[in-house]
Amino acid sequence: ALVAKLAGRRLCEQCGRQFNVAEIEGGGLHMPPLLPHEGMCGDCDDDPPLEHRADDQEAVVEKRLRVYQTQTAPLIDFYGQRGLLLTFPVRMGLGDMPRLLKEMGVEAPGYEEVDFPEAAAAQ
Template identity: 40%
Template sequence: MAVLLRNPKTITRTTTCSIKPLSSCISRSFSSTTLNSETDLKVPSFFSCISPPLRQEPKDRNVQWVFLGCPGVGKGTYASRLSNLLGIPHIATGDLVREELNSSGTLSSQLKEIVNQGKLVSDEIIISLLSKRLEAGEAKGESGFILDGFPRTIRQAEILEGVTDIDLVVNLKLREEALLAKCLGRRICSQCGGNYNIASIDIKGENGKPGIYMAPLPAPPQCVPNLIQRADDTKEVVKERLRIYNEMSRPVEEFYRNRGKLLEFDLPGGIPESWPKLLEALNLDHEDKCTAAA
């Protein structure tokens, strides 16, 4: 799978992975900082950004990106695709916690106690796991990373800023009515664990907003009898999750917008419609976009 550049002559810089000592960041006293806003660039309607990434060869990109977005928007899907395309790891903090729980690591017993009591895992533990993972990747020669769904609060963003340098934050956005239908249509195979979606989303454009079409993701015949819905995928619960996320995410978006690192990408539909446009927004050309979007 090859990534093609639209204009290699525009390459002017290369970022490098730099992991800072954890102790230097979690011991700091944080306070909110007022920064001057920058002027938005004129860009295509399906995304907006303040500072688009420069076009670079994959081996030279050393990208250090964060993917944000509401629950169910598809952060993991698009982060995984870009991870495979660029040859860099896709790191989800939830996976790091699960891996530590199943290991004999130093934090395993502490995490088990926290989870068993139904408490939230602290920022310090999450950052400790993340810092350890980034340091291990740097030691193995990894050229960058894509973080999935982290940070979610200003404090987490400030701590992360002390651990490593983030180049770009991609904020995936989807209209609430489409996101709600997508979440309510999710199904899981109780036998193989596969994820599918029975929703056929076809929202007409109105008041200047474009229409959105997202085809169902049907399960294979052998999985159909075993499909189940997550207990928390109800209209009331999903709406509450979205409300909480929106309240928490706005300050984080502003944090990165003021630093010139936020790219807001409005999903125009499902993967076939969105994937080529996301590559364009990231200044990546792929020789076979149709195949990549399948």
Template identity: 35%
Template sequence: MAAVYRLLRCGAAARYPARRWLSVRVDATFPASLAAAKRDPGGRGVHWVFLGCPGVGKGTYASRLSQILGVPHIATGDLVREELAASGPLAQQLAEIVNHGQLVSDEIILRLLSKRLEDGEAKGESGFILDGFPRTIRQAEKLEEVTEIDLVVNLKLREDALLAKCIGRRICSHCGGNYNLASVNIKGENGNPDIVMAPLLPPEECASKLITRSDDTEEVVKERLRIYHEMSEPVEEFYRARGKLLEFDLPGGIPESWAKLLRALNLIDNDDKQSAAA
């Protein structure tokens, strides 16, 4: 993995340009069972990528899977927000980019990701689930040069539901927990099913401490979705052409989607069915 970090640092030197309820195309090779996915402590963990529009739930599902598989969940969005919370010229530059709904440049993302991977290597981490990277073809090409990606999970959700979810997002200023006040109930049309997502409400101790992310306004979210469709969807085709793309249309919120996603990934053993439903 050390080569990954060296080449990511090199890449940072250059700035690049920036229906059915379940639709799965599985050309990728991934574990045939949960037991196969849980590697020995000294072995190589999974190398997975989560794609999808802003607000689709990449972080939620990637975080849950990271706990099951014993590999770190690395969200480039979190890396950016951590840097935003710091002081200095990079934080000011990032604030200007994020508040206008623009994509952070490859140079900055590669710099932050390189540092995160180096820190993980020093702690003995093996494998990863990347969330929010790659977002461009050039990022995907750079990642392919330095490490083999096993599987790319592409989460999909209709845009009106995405918009409602993004605007409803809240963060607890005290504990950092993520919640969502949106109650999504969209009638199906043109053969598509209804989309129903219950709010993810905070516990009582967090209810008065909720804050809204500065980039979760309707105007900014729409701009982020436009940029995603323009620049990031080609990344889906990049991995589809390599037979590594798993497309998953979310049928609803976590209770409706979690167990179905585990089944699509072949990650439910008989003794794990009960925990999958939790």
């Protein structure tokens, strides 16, 4: 699921706005796609096409995950053993953000009012 979501990223060549064409459902996950309007950004005047970045190809994503396991996972163990790590299960993508901020004790006035399509769809 993670590889599919990362490989599904697209961005506007002009403004950098990000989208995701992958839909992940099942196993407790609810991450609908963040789709552009008709394959175009919608925010830019000339509607440039969306770009699939070279580093978001499935093989590249899988390699990044292997690097994560060898280089980052030991840091997680290190900080976890010292009680300095917050473990937070992501189930709805951006829809999890208000809950994550609350868990971290971060006050972000107005953030809970941001419209996250994933959160609305999960309710």
